[in-house]
Amino acid sequence: MSSSASMLTGSAVHRSVANIRSPPAGGGGGGASSSQSSGPSTPMRPITSTFASPSSLRAEEETILIEFGTRKLLVGFAGDAAPRGAIWFGPEQQRRVGDFRAWQSDYHPDWRNAASGDQWGKDYELWRSDVRDLDLGLVGDKIERALRDAFTKYLLIDSRPRRVACVIPSGLSIPLLSVTLDSLFGRFQSPTVSLLSPPVSLAVGAGVRSALVINLGWAETVVTAVYEFREVQCNRSIRGGRMLTEQTHRFLAKHLPQNQKKPETEDHENSQEYVLSFEECEEITMRLAWCKAHPSSATTKPAEGLSTVEEHDESEERRASPETEQPGLATIPLKSTSPPVTLELPYDLLTEPCENTFFDSRHSPASFDDHELPLHLLVYRCLLQLPVDVRSMCMSRIIFAGGCANVLGLQGRIFDELSQILRERGWDPVTGKGLDKKREDLEQMKQKARARLASGGTTGPTSTTQPGAGEQDGVWHDAANVKPEVDPIEEQLKKRGDPTSQEQGELRAVESIGAWSGASIISHLKIAAVATVDRDLWQQQGAAGASKPGEVDSKMQQRQSLGAGGFMRGAGTGHNSWTLGTWGAY
C-alpha cells in the first residue's frame, strides 16, 4: 500500500483513472454522513514524496491482496469486496507439470501408503509452524505455484511486477515469512510487499476499533485481543481444524463395522494408523459436523451485572429445537474404506468430534496444558489477562473467523460457554475448591456478623446488606467500578462531536466481512501497513535487516493508527530502517 512513485510503470495510466473514480459511492452516501460533522473539506491525500508529481495518483496500479492460510490462499485485487479466487493446497497441486494421472479413470490415489507416519493430511497444508523438519524451499515452491495458478486463472493478469499486500498470520515464524517474501520478491518481482495481520483486518472488516478475534483456524485457534487496531494479546490453542478432522477420523473409525476395524484401535489416542483418507474425513467434517448448544444456556437465568445479550432468547429456542425434533440418522457414505461402507449414525453422535476437539469436557479444566486449552477457557483466559478497560471494549466485540467457524453451532456454543463461565466466576482468576470453601466461610461469617448486627440493631438492615450484595460477585463489580482510564481517542471524538459507542462490558458478537475483505478496505483506503518491505532492501538485507518494531515505534504508531492517512516513510529516514512489525518478533 505504499504508493511510491518509482514503481509506476506508466502503461496503465489511462486505465486507472476510472479505477480510482469508480467508488463514486464515496461522493454520495459518504457525503451525507460526514457533512454534518465537518465542513466541506478536501481529504488528505497520501503524498508519496515531495518530488512526486501529484499526477502519479492517477496511475495507481492495482494492488494484489493475498491472504495466506495454512490450507488455502485467497487472492484478489485490493478494493474488491471479495477475493477473486481461492487456491487450496493439496497433493494434486504438487504433481509434476504434465502429470495427468489424476484424470485417468482408473487412477486411485494411494492415500493409505502416503499416510504412513504422520503424513496424513500433511500434503494439504502449506506449512507447519514447526519448521525443524520442514523443507522451506518446498514451501516456497508451493506458494509460487499456487500464486501463479491464482494469477493466471482468477486474476487474469500478466507477469508485470505488482505491489502486493499480504494478510499473513501474525504468529508466523521468520523462516516461513522469509520464504513467502522470497517468493513474492524473487519470482513475482513485486516492488513492495505490505504485511497485514488478520485480527486487525477482521476488526476493520467489522467496523470496530477494538475486538476480540477468535480465529478458529486450521492448525490452531488463535484468540487475539485487538485494541485500537493493535494486537495487544494473543492466546493460542491447538484445538483447530486439523484436530477436528483427526477427531472425525477417530470417530468414524470407531463406528466402522467390525470387520473393517483395525484390531488394535483400543489405543486410539496414539494410533497412527488411518483407516480413512484425509479427504473423506475432511469432507464429512465440513458437511456434517455440528455442535450442540450449551446445555445450561436455557436453564440459568442471566446473572445480574452481566447482561447476557439479546442472543439469549434465541439460545432457548435453539436448545429446544434439536431436542424436540426426533434426531434422525445421518447416512455417511465412505468410499476410502475397502470395501466402501455406508454408516448410519444418529445426529447426536455427530457432535462428538466437535465436542472433543473444542471443549473436551471429559477432562477437568486443570488437566489441560497451555497449548491445548479448550476454546471457552482460552477465550476466557485471554479476556481475563487483558486490562479492565481493554477487556470491556473487547468482550462486546467478539469476532468469529476462520474455517471452523463454519461448524454449525460452534460460535454460539463458545459464546454461551463463555457467558456461563462469566456467570459462575466473573473475572476472578482464582478458582478451585479451596476458594469455594473460603467463599462459603466468608459468607457464613458475613451472615453471622449480620445476625449479630441485626440482634444488636445498631444499623439499619439496608446499609449492611448493600455491601454484602455487592460482594456476592464482588470481583466483577469491583472491576467495573474502577474508574476507566481516559481514552484520548474517545476524548477527541467527543470533542469533535462524533457519536461514540457506549457498547462495552457486555458480551456481544459482531460479524466481520472477513480478513481478506477487511484488508481490502485497508489497502483501498491507502492506509499504510505496519510493515512494508521494499524489494531492493529485502534482497539486500533479508529478514535480518529488519529493525525491531520497538526501534521504529513512533512511526509505527502513526502508521498503525488508521487515521494517519497513509503517510509513507519520508525519503530520508525510511530508506534504511524498515520493520517486519509483529512478524519480526518471533
Add this chain to the structure above:
Amino acid sequence: MAPPFTPYTFIQCPCSDSSTFNRRSPPSTPTTHHFHSDNDDNDDDDDEHPFDPRAPRSNYSLFPLEYLLYCEDCHQIRCPRCVAEEIVTYYCPSCLFEVPSSNLKSEGNRCTRSCFQCPVCIGPLSVTSLESHPDPNLIPAPDNTSAAPHGGPYILICSHCAWSSTEVGIQFDKPNSIHAQLAKLRNGGNPRMTAKERKERRKDLAQSLGSSYSAASGSGYPSHFADELDLDLDLETQFSNLKLFYQSQLANANPGGGASGGSASGSGGAFGDLGFTSPTSLSRILNIYTSTSSQDKKAKSRIGTMREALDRDEGLKIANLDESEAIAKLHAEDHAGTVSTSQLLNQTPQLHLGEPHLHGRSRFASELRPIPYLLRTKRSKRCPICRHIISKPEAKVLTTRFRIRLVAGSYIPSITIRPLSLPNASTPDPSALRPSKPAQFVLTFKNPIFEPVKITLATPALTPGRFPSKVTVLCPQFDIDANTDVWDEALKDGDKRRKKGESMDSATGGNNGGQHQHQPAAGKIWERGRNWVSIVVEVVPASLRKPMPVVLKEDEDLLEIPMFVRIEWETDAMGDEVGAVLGKDRDLPKLKRELAYWCVLGLGRVSDQ
C-alpha cells in the same frame, strides 16, 4: 497407475537452480539455509549436488519437453516459471467472445453473458424454457439464447447431471443476459438489490427524510425500511457500507488544513471524489505545490481519530449466533443435501457476495449458485532476461495458431526410451523391471538443430532415494550429426528406413554381420542415424523389500534416472549476442555454445517380487 507403462522424460529447467535466476538468498539470514548458501557460479556445483527426482521440490521444476520454450538470444531453456507473460486476449471459453480488458476491471473475471457451469458437476448449463418439455436433442448452445423457442420463465439446466436452477428456486424472465438477471436474484427467487440500486435507494431515503437525516442515526428510518435493509445486508453491502464509513471518517480525521475549507463543494469530500473539475481537488493540488512541508508536518503530528461503526449503515453487523435453523436443516437434508468439497471449491467467494453471511461458503445444495465461466487469456511470452518474445499467439480467439513459438523441442535433443530386447533375453515383458536383474534400455537422442552437437551424459551410479538402483550409461559421450536439409531427409528417407529396418532386424534376429556388433558394449554407440544416435543404458533395479518389507510411497517403485545432459555445438557468430555462453572466441568465425540441464528418465516400474 495404468498397467502399460510408457517411459517418459522430464527436463529440469535451469531456472530452478537458485543461483541462476533472480532468487538470491539474502546472505545474512541464517533462516534461509534452504538455498545454496554458496553462490558459486562454476558448473561443478551441479555435480556436487546430484539432482534427486524424488525430492518433493523437483516436482516443481521438472517439465516435459513439450512445455518448455527456448530463447534464441539467450540460448537458454525457458520454462513456464521463468517467462514473462503478457496478455493478448481475454475471452470466455464457453461462448468464445472476446472481452475487452476494461470490462475485466469493472465486471470481474467471469463471463457476463449467459455462460454458466453447473454447480454440481461443472458441466455447461443451458437456458431452457420452463414451459417446453426439455428435449435433450434440442439443447441450445449456452450463448445461442434465441434458440429457446418458447416463452415464459426460463431456467438453467445441466445436460449432464440434470441439475436445474429450479432446484435453488431461480427462474429467469428473459432467455438472454442471464448473468445480469442472476445478479438480481437470490436463491429462492427473492430479488436482490444490486450495488447501484442500493445506492439509489439510500439516496432516495436520505432525500425523503430531508436534512434531518444523518448516517449516524439509523433509527431515523421508517421501521419497514430498516427491516428490509437489514435483510439485505449481505457481504457486499456491508463491505460498501464499511468503505463509505471509513472514507468519511478519514476525511473527517484529516480535514486537509484550513486552506481548502473555503470551497463550498457539497460532496463532503470522500475519497472517491476525484473529479478534476471540482474546486476541492483544485485547491488540493494547489496546496500540494504551495505549502508542502508545513502541511505535511502538521498533518503528520496529528494522530487521526476515527470512531467505530455504530450501525448497519456504517457496516456494523451484530452476529447472529443462532444456527439452530441450519442445524435443523442439516438434520432434515442429511449428507446428500450438503455440498461436497469439490463443489465448494468451485463456489468461489465472489459468487456469494449477494448472500447473507455464510462465512465464505455454502453448505447446502440449495445454496449453490450457477457458476459463471471464468474467462481465459491468450498470453504471449517473453524471455525475462532479454525481453525477446518467445511465444505469441494469434490475437483472434478462434485461431489456435501462433505467430511466434520457439518451442524447446526444436532446439534441444529429444530423448526417447525403449527397452532393449536382446535375442537371448527371456523376459517376456521387458518393461517390468525385476529386482537385481540387469535390464537394458535404448535411449535415442534426436538432434533438431542444423549443427552437429556433442552430447555428454552423466548419471549418478546409484539412483537417489530409498531404493538405489545401479545405473550405467554405456556410452556417455557422443556426437550427433546435424539435422540436415529437409530435401536431404526426403531423399534419404527410403535409404534410412531400409537401414533402420536392417538394424531392427539385427537387434531382434541376431547379428547378421552388419555394421554393429549388436551386443551392448561400453563406449560404443548402439545405433546411429542421420540426426539421431541411440545408446544403451544398463540398470540393475534395487529390491523393493531390501532390509524388510516396507510401505511404498506412491511412485517409489518407479525407476527414475536423473541424468545430466550437456550439449555443445558450434554456430556462426551472429554479431550482437546477448547471452553468449562460455567459450566465446572472437578469432574464430564459429562460436561455441553449450547448454546443460538435468533431466529425469522414467524407465519403468520395479516389480515387487
